[in-house]
Amino acid sequence: MNYSSLNYNSSTVSFLEAVKKGLATDRGLYFPEKLPTLSAEFISQISSMSNHELAFHAIHPFIGEDLTEKELKTIIEDTLRFEFPVVPLTNSIASLELFHGPTLAFKDVGARFMARCLAYANQKEKGEKLTILVATSGDTGGAVADGFYEAEGIDVVILYPKGKVSEVQEKQLTTLGKNITALEVAGSFDDCQDMVKTAFIDVELTQHINLTSANSINIARWLAQMFYYFIAYKNRPHPEKELVISVPSGNFGNLCAGIMAQQMGLPIKHFIASTNSNATIPNYLETGNYEPQQSIPTISNAMDVSDPSNFIRIQKIFNNDFYKLKKFVSSYSFSDTKTKKALRELYKNTHYIADPHGAVGYLGLQEYFKEVDETNHQGIFLETAHPIKFAPTVEGTLKLKLDLPSQIEDLMKKPKLSIPLEDYKALKKFLLER
Numbered sequence: 529m530n531y532s533s534l535n536y537n538s539s540t541v542s543f544l545e546a547v548k549k550g551l552a553t554d555r556g557l558y559f560p561e562k563l564p565t566l567s568a569e570f571i572s573q574i575s576s577m578s579n580h581e582l583a584f585h586a587i588h589p590f591i592g593e594d595l596t597e598k599e600l601k602t603i604i605e606d607t608l609r610f611e612f613p614v615v616p617l618t619n620s621i622a623s624l625e626l627f628h629g630p631t632l633a634f635k636d637v638g639a640r641f642m643a644r645c646l647a648y649a650n651q652k653e654k655g656e657k658l659t660i661l662v663a664t665s666g667d668t669g670g671a672v673a674d675g676f677y678e679a680e681g682i683d684v685v686i687l688y689p690k691g692k693v694s695e696v697q698e699k700q701l702t703t704l705g706k707n708i709t710a711l712e713v714a715g716s717f718d719d720c721q722d723m724v725k726t727a728f729i730d731v732e733l734t735q736h737i738n739l740t741s742a743n744s745i746n747i748a749r750w751l752a753q754m755f756y757y758f759i760a761y762k763n764r765p766h767p768e769k770e771l772v773i774s775v776p777s778g779n780f781g782n783l784c785a786g787i788m789a790q791q792m793g794l795p796i797k798h799f800i801a802s803t804n805s806n807a808t809i810p811n812y813l814e815t816g817n818y819e820p821q822q823s824i825p826t827i828s829n830a831m832d833v834s835d836p837s838n839f840i841r842i843q844k845i846f847n848n849d850f851y852k853l854k855k856f857v858s859s860y861s862f863s864d865t866k867t868k869k870a871l872r873e874l875y876k877n878t879h880y881i882a883d884p885h886g887a888v889g890y891l892g893l894q895e896y897f898k899e900v901d902e903t904n905h906q907g908i909f910l911e912t913a914h915p916i917k918f919a920p921t922v923e924g925t926l927k928l929k930l931d932l933p934s935q936i937e938d939l940m941k942k943p944k945l946s947i948p949l950e951d952y953k954a955l956k957k958f959l960l961e962r
Contacts, residue, residue: 529592531558531747534840544594544649547642547748548658550741551728557837558747559844564589566793574762579608582758586789590751599648607640612756614763615911617878620902621893623886623911624760631674631700632914632935633667634782637755639675642748643682646740650681659959660684661727662742663720665778666693666830667913670700672742673708684708684742685959687720687949692825692832696917696936703942709962710946711955716823717832721779723952733956744781745837753785760908761794769906774800774892776885776912777809777859778831780838787845790856797905799857802892804828807861809839813854827864827921828884830913860895862888868925870894875926883918886911 531546532538535556541549546558570585577585583604584597591600610628617623629636650658658681662672669686676684686701690712693701702710713720724741727733744750757773764771773796775783783801790796801809804826812818820835846853862870870887874880882890889909897907915922916930923930932940949955 529590530561532561533557534559534844542594543591543747544645547645547746548649548740550739550746551725553729555725555729557745557841559841560590563788563845564792571793571795574758575767577762579612579755579759580604582762583608583755586754586758587751590747595645595648603641603644603648606644607637607752608755610636612759614760614765614908615880616765617874617880619766620769620897620905621890621907621909622765623880623882623890624756624908625911626756627883627911627914629671630935631667631670632917632933633671634753634756634910634912635667635671635749636674638744638749638752638781639668639671639742641752642742642746643672643675643679645748646682647679656738658682658738658740660742661687661724661739661959663687663717663724664693664701665689665717665832666697667917668743668830669693669710670697673701673704676742677704677708678706682707685711687711687713687723687955689717689720690714690948692716692829694829694918694920696919696940698944699939699942702944702946703939705945711949711958712946713949718823718834721837723955726952727955727959730956733959737959743837744779750781750785750838750841751788753782754789756782756910757786757789757794757796761796764906764908766906769904770797771795772798772800772893772896772905772907774802774889774896774907774909776828776831776889776910777801777803778806778833778836780809780836780842782910782912783857784838784841784845787842787856791845798896800889800892800896801857801859802888802909803859803861804831804867804888805861805863806832806834808834809836810859810861813857813859816850826884827867827918828888830885831888858896860892862891866891868921871922871925881915881922881926881930882911883913883915884921885913
């Protein structure tokens with residue numbers, strides 16, 4: 529399997545080369561040159577497979593010969609060391625919980641998978657020190673920090689928007705030290721992401737530093753998220769119904785991975801891209817005009833993205849056919865007021881405590897079910913983070929006190945280690961001087 533840039537102005541590379549580079553030299557995102565097809569026999573056996581077996585069969589066609597089957601299986605086993613329960617809430621709605629990993633967020637899987645692929649590549653090639661440069665709107669930073677902590681030969685530099693991540697999220701990415709450095713940017717996530725992209729094409733910088741990214745722009749982070757959709761299909765409460773999945777969407781990597789699985793042949797009828805007030809994609813699907821605005825801060829901050837990087841990959845999957853995209857994907861935007869209302873409704877009706885991102889996913893299902901016969905569909909929304917990561921919002925909305933998970937208890941006592949950052953010039957200076 530080779531990978532090409534979606535800017536179509538750089539050479540093709542193998543899987544591990546794409547993982548190491550992060551972004552192509554022409555600043556384009558990497559995309560596989562062909563889309564594998566799942567066999568009918570494989571689909572029929574999904575219900576009897578373990579999560580590790582499912583993940584192997586899903587990702588193996590994208591790896592090529594860069595990893596042996598044995599090496600890939602070892603990486604998958606080390607990545608998927610926790611559970612992904614599907615929790616039925618009503619006859620037609622269930623939650624897929626993706627927060628049972630070490631940093632209590634869905635991004636643990638992609639970060640762990642990528643970290644292990646990079647460590648393998650570095651060890652195999654005995655390469656020079658690698659610097660992971662990553663922007664985060666919330667959960668990515670903590671997951672990447674944990675996934676790469678003390679990884680030999682790899683430094684991690686994380687950019688995050690000042691005052692726009694939760695206290696728990698900030699602690700997860702600013703308290704480790706050692707090979708993890710957190711840069712606190714005076715701006716939005718879009719500003720952080722633009723600085724990262726600029727760094728990758730800055731020849732003065734890349735001549736001196738071996739850079740790669742761990743955002744969902746990196747193929748290892750992005751493709752590993754396919755695992756969730758195979759697990760959701762395997763454990764759906766009502767296999768006789770058509771499956772619809774609502775994905776809380778910010779940078780759109782998670783949704784893009786699900787669409788990849790669907791277009792490979794996984795029987796998912798429809799996807800819902802559920803967003804907060806950052807409504808670029810809902811507006812695009814309604815009008816056909818892609819018009820990013822300044823990102824809006826919300827209580828579901830990991831989705832405070834106005835110009836999602838991975839949307840170009842979704843367009844590529846559908847060969848830029850707007851009407852084919854609309855056939856398989858709906859998108860709705862919800863305010864903080866509606867999100868809090870959904871949190872209360874879920875708790876009152878089902879005793880389920882969601883986080884704000886999961887609540888947005890739940891709202892997306894509700895909106896879609898206004899258009900189709902709900903009784904014929906199995907809706908699953910992705911619960912992407914533990915509610916404790918947004919304790920002030922969840923506790924204040926539901927009028928309760930959340931128990932503190934063991935992963936968080938000690939973390940909150942640790943001092944914050946971060947460096948203020950003004951602009952790209954300061955980032956470049958920092959990277960060159962260290």
